[in-house]
Amino acid sequence: MKKNKVDIIILGGSGLLGKSIIKKFIVKKNKILNLDINNIKKKSKYYFFESFDMTSKDLDINLKKIFKFYSVPKIYIDCSYINRDLLIDIDFNKITKTKLNRVLNDWLSSSIVISSYILTKMKKSKIESSVILTSSIYGVVAQDPNVYKNTNIKENIGYTLVKSGINNFVKNAATIYGPYNIRVNSISPGGIKNKYDKNFNNKIFKKNYLKKVPLKRFANADEIANIYEFIGSNNSSYITGFNLIADGGFTLT
Numbered sequence: 001m002k003k004n005k006v007d008i009i010i011l012g013g014s015g016l017l018g019k020s021i022i023k024k025f026i027v028k029k030n031k032i033l034n035l036d037i038n039n040i041k042k043k044s045k046y047y048f049f050e051s052f053d054m055t056s057k058d059l060d061i062n063l064k065k066i067f068k069f070y071s072v073p074k075i076y077i078d079c080s081y082i083n084r085d086l087l088i089d090i091d092f093n094k095i096t097k098t099k100l101n102r103v104l105n106d107w108l109s110s111s112i113v114i115s116s117y118i119l120t121k122m123k124k125s126k127i128e129s130s131v132i133l134t135s136s137i138y139g140v141v142a143q144d145p146n147v148y149k150n151t152n153i154k155e156n157i158g159y160t161l162v163k164s165g166i167n168n169f170v171k172n173a174a175t176i177y178g179p180y181n182i183r184v185n186s187i188s189p190g191g192i193k194n195k196y197d198k199n200f201n202n203k204i205f206k207k208n209y210l211k212k213v214p215l216k217r218f219a220n221a222d223e224i225a226n227i228y229e230f231i232g233s234n235n236s237s238y239i240t241g242f243n244l245i246a247d248g249g250f251t252l253t
């Protein structure tokens with residue numbers, strides 16, 4: 001059976017960041033396969049979609065199915081964000097093993113298993129490739145309680161563990177796959193402007209957060225998507241094992 005040839009596979013491409021990334025690659029006529037639980041309206045011969053649940057217990061079987069129908073991509077991007085309800089109540093007052101395990105299992109472990117699966121495929125295909133995972137400023141620095149002052153928003157230890165785990169995985173994977181010309185990096189955006197997100201529409205949170213940002217604004221999804229394009233391209237051919245922080249300076253102080 002003839003496989004669909006794709007240049008890029010993206011996990012979680014139907015979200016805020018994913019949509020911008022897909023747009024960037026499609027404009028340049030790259031074929032991109034979006035694996036997500038939700039599809040987006042996109043009529044383009046360069047766009048492919050497969051319904052895919054990263055939390056499924058049949059992850060290996062589902063990945064095998066995908067590669068029965070699609071070629072190994074040159075670029076793999078993970079910009080997934082699991083159901084935010086699973087992250088509720090994992091602050092320092094309320095950590096329970098069940099909740100924490102669920103987040104680590106559904107998000108961190110799944111991201112690592114999927115990336116590792118694709119990395120082995122890339123290695124076999126012997127083409128120069130780039131894997132890009134999405135981390136966060138909170139994979140790098142602690143969540144500052146001042147940002148949440150006078151709001152009902154809490155720190156989230158589950159999120160920080162997932163993101164720091166991603167950063168560490170990237171370093172290890174880059175070491176293992178470097179000799180095969182496969183680069184593995186992560187991108188850590190600061191807050192991205194989003195009219196639907198409760199936090200970003202909380203005036204006090206916004207004020208507290210922006211106090212820490214020298215550029216005095218949130219990011220636009222488009223300017224973060226540019227970085228995925230850069231790390232995916234040959235312009236970053238000597239960068240691997242790196243976590244590129246794009247936060248308007250939030251983590252500087």
Ligand SMILES: NC(=O)c1ccc[n+]([C@@H]2O[C@H](COP(=O)([O-])OP(=O)(O)OC[C@H]3O[C@@H](n4cnc5c(N)ncnc54)[C@H](O)[C@@H]3O)[C@@H](O)[C@H]2O)c1
Binds near residue numbers: 015054080137
């Ligand atoms: N938005 C921000 O301000 C911000 C800041 C820093 C880091 N990030 C990181 O960027 C990434 C993308 O964030 P976003 O704001 O675009 O999130 P989003 O919620 O808009 O998009 C996430 C995507 O993941 C998909 N998804 C959810 N559960 C899934 C599952 N079980 N299987 C497959 N797909 C699933 C969703 O359908 C959605 O399309 C996340 O890793 C997030 O931590 C975001």
